Amino acid sequence: MKLEKLLQHHFNYTAFRPGQKEVISSILDGNHTIAMLPTGIGKSLCYQLSGYALNGQVIIISPLLSLMQDQAEQLMMNGEKSVIAFNSFLSAEEKNRALSQLNKFKFIFLSPEMLRQDHVIKRLCHLNIALFVIDEAHCISQWGYDFRPDYLKLGEVRERIGNPLTLALTATATRGVKDDIIASLSWENWKEFIYSVDRPNISLTVETINSFQEKKERVAELVHSLNGTGIIYFSSKKMCEQMAEFLKESRVSNVAAYHGGMEQEARILIQQQFIQGQLDVICATSAFGMGINKDNIRYIIHFHMPLQLESYLQEIGRAGRDGRKSLAVLLYSPGDEQLPYQLAEGELPAVEQIDWLFNWLRVNPHALKQLPAYEEEIRRISGLTDIQWRITRDLLEEVREDQLGQSSTEIKSFIQERIQVKRKKIDEMFVWTQLNECRRKNILKYFGEDNKIEVEDCCDLCGVNYSKFYSSIDKKEKTESESSFNWKDQLGEILLSRRMT
Secondary structure: OOHHHHHHHHHOOOOOOOOHHHHHHHHHOOOOEEEEOOOOOOHHHHHHHHHHHOOOEEEEEOOOHHHHHHHHHHHHHOOOOOEEEEOOOOOHHHHHHHHHOHHHOOEEEEOOOHHHOHHHHHHHOOOOEEEEEEOOHHHHOOOOOOOOHHHHHHHHHHHHOOOOOEEEEEOOOOHHHHHHHHHHOOOOOOEEEEOOOOOOOEEEEEEEOOOHHHHHHHHHHHHHHEOOEEEEEOOOHHHHHHHHHHHHHOOOOOEEEEOOOOOHHHHHHHHHHHHOOOOOEEEEOOOOOOOOOOOOEEEEEEOOOOOOHHHHHHHHOOOOOOOOOEEEEEEEOOOOOHHHHHHHHHOOOOHHHHHHHHHHHHHOHHHHHHHHHHHHHHHHHHOOOHHHHHHHHHHHOOOOHHHHHHHHHHHHHHHHHHHHHHHHHHHHHHHHHOOOOOHHHHHHHHOOOOOOOOOOOOEOOOOOOHHHHEOOOOOOOOOHHHHOOOHHHHHHHHHHHHHHO
8 A cells, every 4th residue: 555545544644744754664664764853744643654554563662741642642533542651640550451461552652661660671572563663762862952861771672672673753853962862772774864953934033021020911912913823831830820810811711721730631621622723822831732733823932931942943843834824932031041040950859969869878778779669768858859760760770889989979970961961052042042143044053954045034033024923813713613623522532542441
């Protein structure tokens, strides 16, 4: 069957987006493949359609539980029942039942944490793995903006499960990060498809706002005036909720907040209401947008400055997937860079916490061999957050009882290096907000690309015709298809599908 027919049969699409067919063809030819496709191209289709064309299971490794859940649920909504997201959202009973029936699933989403467990790897060894997918593959690189220590073990895991055909996917990676991915996976032969990070239909703008209150009012003004639906990104869960309420008070009715601290059912509901046109605006943290299949988002607003250019590109890339003109607005106030510094440092354990931990290990050296049993006690006394504990736990795996002093020094050195990497990324993002020359050209240069084409309405420094983005219709008007959508029935179908798996 030709790929176009397979595409229409499984997804009801008539044509591929740039890069998709090339990547899928490479996989079906038996090549290990690395693909860097910009946000909005549809990277997940590359492994989904390949999976339907191959015999055996597709294993997808994803660093974010929310992304994993979104992608699994979209497959279910598309009619695929043999899919499971194997992560901490499942109870112990559900995990054991799913593990015993793993061969019944076609698409198996796994968190890197699950691959730490020997019994999970042993179970994978008994599957017919057609394709091993590493989503957000930039997490492998120690110099990537979102490095995860447990991603470094994926090369070893691949070897243990028989070195299956592998696809590494990312939307944003510098040349150095790409080289790290290939080296970590120990590939000798592979194909790579590296596409431009540029999205020419998205105009890039930065506005300097003097005060917090003025920034809130500017957001309300933009939401009222801009055409179509949009996402407003925040670095704070609390601010998401406050702004959603502020907008409602400002007569924006179809708005909701979304962040990782919400109940899963509530997140699913909001996603579906937004996709189906029941909500016009989402006030969200970065947890929203990955895996969201909505091609007519017209604008992205950043209330807070992102921690790096890579995540900024990913987030604005959720606009204009239909190819139509869209707008990205970053609102900057003097001093905004301080919050990213605090957030970046807060993701890593403090030196004092590491000192306390190693003093505790000197008294309790046996705990190194049974960390899960002591996790609650360590976290309670040390105050390590979830992400801090995951990083610390990964680092402790290599620690030996007779080398506590040396290991403590090495871990603190690693933490300082990571902080410096993160601070450098924030500095680059800050410099970008302060540019006096083309913003798009600067981004492309950062990723080693040349600015080869002239873009209409490129950025605020090159000139943007803002009238193209302003609404001339009442946002309360809905199409017949939107108004007929029954979100209760849709949510019920999704939740029923999850229970059935």
